[in-house]
Amino acid sequence: MEYTVQKLAKLAGVSARTLRYYDEIGILKPARINSSGYRIYGQKEVNRLQQILFYRELDISLDNIKKILDSPAFDEAAALRDHRKKLLEKRHQIDMLIKNVEKTIAHMEGRIIMSDKEKFQGFKKKMIEENEKKFGKEAREKYGDKAVDKSNEKLMNMTEKEYDELVKLEKEFRETLAEAYKTGEPAGELAQKAADLHRQWLTFYWHQYSKEAHAGLAQMYVDDERFKSYYDAKQPGTAEFLRDAILIYTGIQNR
Amino acid sequence: MEYTVQKLAKLAGVSARTLRYYDEIGILKPARINSSGYRIYGQKEVNRLQQILFYRELDISLDNIKKILDSPAFDEAAALRDHRKKLLEKRHQIDMLIKNVEKTIAHMEGRIIMSDKEKFQGFKKKMIEENEKKFGKEAREKYGDKAVDKSNEKLMNMTEKEYDELVKLEKEFRETLAEAYKTGEPAGELAQKAADLHRQWLTFYWHQYSKEAHAGLAQMYVDDERFKSYYDAKQPGTAEFLRDAILIYTGIQNR
DNA sequence: ATTGACATTTACGTTACGTAAAGGTGTATA
DNA sequence: TATACACCTTTACGTAACGTAAATGTCAAT
Structure with a gap:
């Protein structure tokens, strides 16, 4: 099955401009260019585009997606499991935001007085987590998975008990x-x-x-x-x- | 309690540049400017910044956040409840993506053959939902909440039974x-x-x-x-x- | 032969800031 | 009193991931 830009765009739910841009930055090159200069995509490109969109969903930059996909050691199945893990983490982050909102609602109803500091805890925690994401790989390579996981676990557990002790x-x-x-x-x-x-x-x-x-x-x-x-x-x-x-x-x- | 840019920035976990930018686009003006031209923020500004960051978390553009906060009919409590609802929806969306990933993993293990079309269902659904978000308000005003909710519900239920019947x-x-x-x-x-x-x-x-x-x-x-x-x-x-x-x-x- | 829906490249606009550069301010210390 | 140093200011260019417009070529059908 072969696709022109528009066909593939409709199939994938992106714009034709996006595909041209992906060609331009070299993250998704068409299988070939026909005699009229048209971009022609094949099955391999469809699959690769799917991968790109999956990762894009996680707010990973196209530049990093490219590095991931072009790595010779790239293991598709492992990448998918990793992707799933990240989605689970993102959901956890949203859960924390929901907690923060609910707390704020409670605050507005006068049940709790929140300090300015506390108000921003949700965001700060998020920032810490984002930092972890950025430097997580290096840390994991340096100190091993177990150490990093333990440290994260501690943070999580603290968060769970925090409120009650507070x-x-x-x-x-x-x-x-x-x-x-x-x-x-x-x-x-x-x-x-x-x-x-x-x-x-x-x-x-x-x-x-x-x-x-x-x-x-x-x-x-x-x-x-x-x-x-x-x-x-x-x-x-x-x-x-x-x-x-x-x-x-x-x-x-x-x- | 009064804050300079840097103080407020640290408190909120954003950069000083961000605060200057927010001043520039008029979404968050300092309470006053002192004799040396320094921006001075007060309690009201701290609260407003919190609101801005809450909405920013939802990927709402600063322009739209401004409109929301500056609307004279703006009801803080209602906005927070609405915010919470959107977070719940976002979480639901992530759940769908997780399902899609798991399905893809199963596919890779040879259990299911997915058509190209099916591969992109997750993204397409997301697009449909985004559309709904964009035009949801108008639709709700036109047809009432119940009709829109029922329609959405149908979609959700279909998704749940889909796989088994398939x-x-x-x-x-x-x-x-x-x-x-x-x-x-x-x-x-x-x-x-x-x-x-x-x-x-x-x-x-x-x-x-x-x-x-x-x-x-x-x-x-x-x-x-x-x-x-x-x-x-x-x-x-x-x-x-x-x-x-x-x-x-x-x-x-x-x- | 024309129409209309495709395709191409070039290029400027957008959002939400990051990052200098060049300079003024406030205060603690040599 | 001078200086260091950490703050503050404005101006301005850079970035990512495209959207959008302009000018132009291609293809299939009428």
Whole structure:
């Protein structure tokens, strides 16, 4: 079976321009050119186009697709299984985004207060994963599959447990803070315990903790109406109290 | 809490260039410009950036995101629920691609013979769905949600049953063809029944059946080694026999 | 002989930024 | 006080994967 550009384009659901472009960049050359200069494609090209479209689906660049397909060690079956694996990963990524959206909806309904940092966790995680994809191959070659898989697994597991532990920690923190507030002493033992619980809670969201950032956040709790009203809900002045406790805890003074 | 470009960029996990670009195209303007010309962002901008990144995740163009966010009728909560729905749809689409890959793997292992047409079904369906997305809103406004949903549902259900029925039909067709071949008469009753079963089988893949295309495919069975060897496996000459039967069935003569 | 649907090449436009280049700003330190 | 250094600015060209238009050739049927 032989196809002209238009025929193959219709068959594959792409434009004729795309096929000419693929010819131009050398990723899919026609089987031959007839006497009138027409591109003629055969069965081999149909199959190759299918491969290209499969990989394109994954947002792999045409340049990389070419390298994959032209590699002499290219194993079609292995590539397909790999492709399937990547699709599964992509679905997992979407699941995470869905979680993020649902959390945000919950936030809008006032059930959870999300810090700015937290809001962007979904995207940051995605970026980390994309980095992993980019450098994954090299890492796998250097350290072996097992090491990389384990590292990834750890990340995944952390993500699954994250939320539950988070809720616990936050609850303990809030209770401690409420107790501490009654003493009126931001430098007291209870208030300092609350500040420490707050730090622990924070490290769930911040990959690297710093006293400066912690103190800055404490100040933000006072400055930002959204947070202030959250902490002041039961007892007005709680936001200020928490800030003072954290400033003492971090040893950073207000200016 | 106020942020300069770099601070906000780090917070959100995007580049400073991205923020300047977003300023340039007017999708995210800083809250103010300070005396040195620096861009200063506030809480409102942080929230808007989050929205932008959410939609960007869906491959919605910045231009369209702008339209969505700037629409006076824009309902944040509804947009988020809509966003969630689209993510679920995207996941479903990936599921379909996974099925396609698995089918292809099975094909490579020799269990199924897929026609060129079938190979591209996954992509075609995706295109149809994309079309639906583009024109879905208008259709929903014209015909109401229920009608559109029902139509979509039909498509989905068909996809689920497709494979099982397909296997049955193909089996019946092959058996009938084998019987017909023994008679040696492509114009005979059995051969014509086989041709008809073949047509039924085809209509699963081709959205519009035409005698011409059917006859063309029959000829392809003879010309293409892959198909010829498949049909001729048990009895050499079966491919030719089938072609002749289909040519008679469609009433289209070879030239 | 003409029409209309194909085919060709050349070339500029598009999106969402990356990446210099050339220069101003803010602050900690020698 | 000078300098280093990390930030900020604008201008402008580069990139990927095509879309789109223009100008022109080919093929089959009427």
